[in-house]
Amino acid sequence: MEKPVTGTKKVFMTGNETVAWAALAADVDIMFGYPITPQNEIMHYWTRLAPKYGRQFLQTEDEISAGFTVCGAIIAGKKAFTATAGPGNTLMQEPFSMAEAMRLPTVAIIQQRGGPSSGTVIYSQQEVTLTTYGGNGEGHRIVYSTASNQELYDYTIKAFNSAWKYRFPTFVLGDGYQAKMREPLEIYDPATKNIQMIKPAPMVGLPGQIGVDREPQHLCNIYSLEEELYEVVLRVQAEYEKICPELVEYECRDCEDAEILIVSHGVVSSSAEDAVIALRAQGIKAGSFRPITLRPFPDQKLREILASGVKKMLVVESAYGQLVRLLRQEMYGMTVPMETLMMPGVGIIDADIMSKVKSLI
Amino acid sequence: MAIMPRESRLDLRGIFLSGECSLTLQTAAVQRHSEASSGSGPKKEVQLHLPEAVRVVEAFIGEYASGKSELAINRALELRQIKESVTLVDLDIVEPFYTLRPLRELLQQKGLTVVAWGKEDAFGLGETGSLVNPAARWVMRRTGDIIMDVGYGVHGAAALNLVEGAMESPELKVWTVINVGRPMTSTVADIVDYVRSLKRVDGLINNTHLGDETTIEFIQQGLKIITESAQILGVPLVYTAVDEKLEKHVLASALGRSEVKFIHRYMPKARW
Numbered sequence: 277m278e279k280p281v282t283g284t285k286k287v288f289m290t291g292n293e294t295v296a297w298a299a300l301a302a303d304v305d306i307m308f309g310y311p312i313t314p315q316n317e318i319m320h321y322w323t324r325l326a327p328k329y330g331r332q333f334l335q336t337e338d339e340i341s342a343g344f345t346v347c348g349a350i351i352a353g354k355k356a357f358t359a360t361a362g363p364g365n366t367l368m369q370e371p372f373s374m375a376e377a378m379r380l381p382t383v384a385i386i387q388q389r390g391g392p393s394s395g396t397v398i399y400s401q402q403e404v405t406l407t408t409y410g411g412n413g414e415g416h417r418i419v420y421s422t423a424s425n426q427e428l429y430d431y432t433i434k435a436f437n438s439a440w441k442y443r444f445p446t447f448v449l450g451d452g453y454q455a456k457m458r459e460p461l462e463i464y465d466p467a468t469k470n471i472q473m474i475k476p477a478p479m480v481g482l483p484g485q486i487g488v489d490r491e492p493q494h495l496c497n498i499y500s501l502e503e504e505l506y507e508v509v510l511r512v513q514a515e516y517e518k519i520c521p522e523l524v525e526y527e528c529r530d531c532e533d534a535e536i537l538i539v540s541h542g543v544v545s546s547s548a549e550d551a552v553i554a555l556r557a558q559g560i561k562a563g564s565f566r567p568i569t570l571r572p573f574p575d576q577k578l579r580e581i582l583a584s585g586v587k588k589m590l591v592v593e594s595a596y597g598q599l600v601r602l603l604r605q606e607m608y609g610m611t612v613p614m615e616t617l618m619m620p621g622v623g624i625i626d627a628d629i630m631s632k633v634k635s636l637i
Numbered sequence: 638m639a640i641m642p643r644e645s646r647l648d649l650r651g652i653f654l655s656g657e658c659s660l661t662l663q664t665a666a667v668q669r670h671s672e673a674s675s676g677s678g679p680k681k682e683v684q685l686h687l688p689e690a691v692r693v694v695e696a697f698i699g700e701y702a703s704g705k706s707e708l709a710i711n712r713a714l715e716l717r718q719i720k721e722s723v724t725l726v727d728l729d730i731v732e733p734f735y736t737l738r739p740l741r742e743l744l745q746q747k748g749l750t751v752v753a754w755g756k757e758d759a760f761g762l763g764e765t766g767s768l769v770n771p772a773a774r775w776v777m778r779r780t781g782d783i784i785m786d787v788g789y790g791v792h793g794a795a796a797l798n799l800v801e802g803a804m805e806s807p808e809l810k811v812w813t814v815i816n817v818g819r820p821m822t823s824t825v826a827d828i829v830d831y832v833r834s835l836k837r838v839d840g841l842i843n844n845t846h847l848g849d850e851t852t853i854e855f856i857q858q859g860l861k862i863i864t865e866s867a868q869i870l871g872v873p874l875v876y877t878a879v880d881e882k883l884e885k886h887v888l889a890s891a892l893g894r895s896e897v898k899f900i901h902r903y904m905p906k907a908r909w
Binding site: 317 | 818821849
């Protein structure tokens, strides 16, 4: 079968389209999904491309089913994913929670949209809480927040490897703008970048006789005894904490001598970086810190930066306090004052950030 | 008829037809040429034979994110330089509030009549798909030139069925915009298959680019692929659209000897 992407190739695409190509390049077998704006073109392009490369697609009756069919395909040994947004993300929290419990390497692309609402299709960054801690569990998840189409390509590929390596549900957190943004980027066959894609393997129907050749495979999602659940959660928590240092990713710009540190994630961070460049040109010692992984959060690095002379931290987001809450939790005990610029539903440009910074100094 | 510098011929392509009425005009391109050739001296007037009564009706169709809106905007503004009344119509029926809406005011200031939904029309409509603007449906009843930006959601020219009288219009030209930088239309075979799947195509426009990373070589590569596709399809390659920022480089290259239109990029301001 022909490879969807060979070598490297410069292209001009929208974010959604980029995700479909990245999933093909990552050797994904099947996508399950239910249409929702602003992720629709991920499905549109996947369905157009998949037959050409021997991949599959199933449109389920709703998002609950889309999430559970991903779980089922994974148990059967297929590399599977879904994509959703807003209320679809809400509905998928049940299957995502089951995936957390059963350590299933689900991958979901979330193109955040506005809320609270069932029908608001516009851009926002209001699915941070839902994507990081939305389930009825402890948030044992990996969440990458991307900022460009190139990153959507890179991190979609990475998400499949992280999911299959660590066996935690993995998310690529985009948004309505990134979904529709048109940008040049380089697409590539992961092999050309020395990225080995982890091959999926079935979790049921394994060879050998149980009790003779192998232990039974327990894919448990139901615990009848409190003590049993206690042990499982503590064990998973310990495993999660152990891999955190390998997983955390962040980006810093001019953090070394920053007196005012702008903290933002996703598409907003590109405005934060522009603001830092402009503020520095005006002699203001600004810096930008961007967590790429929102789960696990790169708290250690941020603590180091804050301890190196930062006088104020400015948290900027297209939501009313979702990143702020994450920081309060992850950075408990920090003494640097936290200021906020919270603009739910609207895009934030460098000028917004610059005027806020100037009002603080 | 006076001899025209090449830039103005190119800029007026599509309206420079074989009619007999004459019209005096001075386009921006002619002005550039005059300044370049005669320093600060008096600007030349160029006599053109233009069929005044000929109405321009063009529809820009193509793959999602191929550049339809950008080229439609540029074409409408180009016509507005010499025509009194030019209407730009947004026919995106899936995301009607995101394509031309953010640019509507700017384009109106530039003298265009823009038929697109406004912020005030969007209240409460949320995810309402397949919404046809009544003003767009009856737009052919307006006088003057009509430029239609056929957004995605309907395959090819099918959206024109929603505009009363468009398909029957003898003036209608349907241009398919192609960017070879888009993986779905990057080869001759893909382009031929794609264009054949459209209902009606009168010509192809080479809009090959990589945003801010566009190179002359990349545009030339696109030109070669689209020219070959056009030959197979039996339709003309109408022109190559190039970001005005690259004008100097284009004119200095072999590309400068082909039909080129320089465009200003408005869509980055529209976000979606």
